[in-house]
């Protein structure tokens with residue numbers, strides 16, 4: 387009996403995406419091992435320890451303007467003239483300011499003792515004197531407020547502050563912050579070791595065969611390129627095992643080889659139910675398949691399992707992605723990415739989910755939860771790529787994100803839909 391769509395969110399036999407994700411969370415145990423890396427090299431890595439500051443940033447009160455350090459008590463009205471007794475460039479320390487004195491000061495220079503404000507040079511005038519030997523004088527054309535144009539010691543970081551937390555994914559600005567407290571090295575989770583291979587007798591590598599010489603039925607291996615790049619972005623060490631033909635024996639051999647020395651085996655293609663799909667029986671013969679077939683579109687054939695290592699203890703995780711490029715991409719972003727980040731102990735890696743108006747219609751509901759390739763437009767809404775076929779990789783370059791559309795739901799122009807940006811998913 388066909389059930390009404392609204393009450394049958396997934397087809398019988400298909401596991402819901404959220405169920406699959408919670409099962410995967412149980413398997414994605416944190417990897418043992420910590421690397422000490424140069425702060426310069428730490429972009430994208432996951433911190434293995436809290437980072438605590440041993441100093442104040444800025445270390446001293448300093449000027450945020452080029453101008454004059456003054457004592458407010460001396461400048462209670464406009465037009466006061468002060469003697470400029472010292473000059474303090476950035477990196478130098480001044481001496482105490484006495485009543486009636488000002489110090490010429492530059493951005494980043496320490497505030498001399500006694501001074502409690504900086505007057506920017508635009509609000510002053512140098513009083514010229516013909517006598518070259520005379521002490522320079524400055525006319526102050528404003529009444530300064532105590533504290534003005536002074537950056538306080540510790541206003542960025544206080545001694546003892548945790549500036550970056552264990553589990554944080556380091557980004558360029560985190561590296562700057564770590565450097566600002568004097569750290570040239572950071573402790574990060576070790577890189578997950580991932581073996582990657584593509585399956586399919588039709589696959590040809592760009593460079594091996596020129597476009598004009600492609601045999602009928604042959605296609606270029608595109609998945610290998612974006613999967614490898616995505617793995618690198620997620621801080622993985624990748625062993626690219628190339629293309630494995632559609633043969634049960636060769637697939638078993640490739641999996642055996644991949645299980646050694648790797649934490650995760652990632653494959654694309656050959657994971658459906660056709661006679662030429664050898665991945666699943668091969669994984670089952672070497673280990674186990676824990677989940678397979680997800681109620682999502684694209685990406686239904688996704689599989690997760692484990693492959694036992696020969697000779698020694700342990701097993702490698704296995705994740706099989708569908709061969710269709712968009713299915714491969716979407717399952718990587720939604721299922722593999724969080725798994726790899728969790729293995730490194732990363733927290734806060736969920737992409738933001740934003741409600742935005744659809745500027746298009748999807749009149750036909752799908753039985754599966756659907757991820758549509760869309761792009762934000764200048765009117766604050768979303769445009770849909772016209773061809774949502776799972777083979778059309780153009781949609782993923784044209785688009786800047788995905789709509790997460792629940793199973794059984796149509797979309798009408800103006801409806802608020804859940805948008806996830808590729809910027810969040812690709813980082």
Ligand code: AMP
Nearest residue numbers: 584586607608609610655656708709710
């Ligand atoms: P499969 O999952 O092996 O049944 O493949 C599904 C579709 O994706 C087929 O049209 C394949 O030719 C295509 N495909 C499989 N692997 C790749 C790949 N690495 N790059 C591009 N297309 C692929």
Ligand code: MG
Nearest residue numbers: 586655656709
């Ligand atoms: Mg295939």
